[in-house]
Amino acid sequence: MRLVIARCSVDYTGRLNAHLPLATRLLVHKGDGSLLVHSDGGSYKPLNWMSPPCSLATEEPGEEEAGAGVVEVWRVTHKKTGDALRVQIYEVLHDSSHELGVDPGLVKDGVEADLQRLLAEQVELIGEGLSLVRREFPTAIGPVDLLLRDPAGGTIAVEVKRRGDIDGVEQLTRYLELLGRDPHLAPVRGVFAAQEIKPQAKVLATDRGIRCVTLDYDGMKGVASGVPTLF
Structure with a gap:
């Protein structure tokens, strides 16, 4: 799992279009390929996300984007629908990767x-x-x-x-x-x-x-x- 805290904007295109303006957010890229975009509020629910099967690719920002301060672009594309999540990263504040291993799953009392x-x-x-x-x-x-x-x-x-x-x-x-x-x-x-x-x-x-x-x-x-x- 990769955890990135960055100043970024996010655009979702496909069956619907959505835009998150520039702000500091947590980007969670999981081993199954999914990407979740979190703010510091909203409890467990991400602001936007892309579920698997999907793939993440990094791109060089365009000339206009670079001029605006974008240092890196992530594009996460769903393999079946073609929907895309495009993340424009302006500044990386934290970047770490962790191997979590196989999770045994939640054991509930009262099941x-x-x-x-x-x-x-x-x-x-x-x-x-x-x-x-x-x-x-x-x-x-x-x-x-x-x-x-x-x-x-x-x-x-x-x-x-x-x-x-x-x-x-x-x-x-x-x-x-x-x-x-x-x-x-x-x-x-x-x-x-x-x-x-x-x-x-x-x-x-x-x-x-x-x-x-x-x-x-x-x-x-x-x-x-x-x-x-x-x-």
């Missing part, structure tokens, strides 16, 4: 796998007397997060999400259709469980006879007391 594991250990949050048949119960279109046995008869398929939306309800609906064909599992009821469930997803789930459960992740970890809210 779906954690919720699934905790809920498998606390199936009473779904209902009294239930027992776990299996996590990741296989179907022809993918595994159901949890399959529970109801002592009153039948089974319960549970789909676990951090944030529940319509796509998750649709996914559970397809699982229920397949599982319901198995006489050893039928009747099969559905539960859509998430830390947060969007209103549209609740409406769709209710319409399809699927119960929604809002999970208190901290409570499940024992950080704070809490019980699921049923809808």
